[in-house]
Amino acid sequence: MRLATVTRYLADLDNRLDRPRFQGSPLASQLRQQIHDFNAAALTEDADMEGS
Numbered sequence: 616m617r618l619a620t621v622t623r624y625l626a627d628l629d630n631r632l633d634r635p636r637f638q639g640s641p642l643a644s645q646l647r648q649q650i651h652d653f654n655a656a657a658l659t660e661d662a663d664m665e666g667s
Contacts, residue, residue, distance in 0.1 A: 622657050625653060
């Protein structure tokens, strides 16, 4: 599976976790933060690999 596929899937999951149903959920908030952290790191690594 390509990294772009994973980051796209996680971005979609992040959007779903932003729905009113999950507002106020500490678990959803924690998961969203982990998604943001992973995607930020993955995008940085991907850009570094393209420059090599």
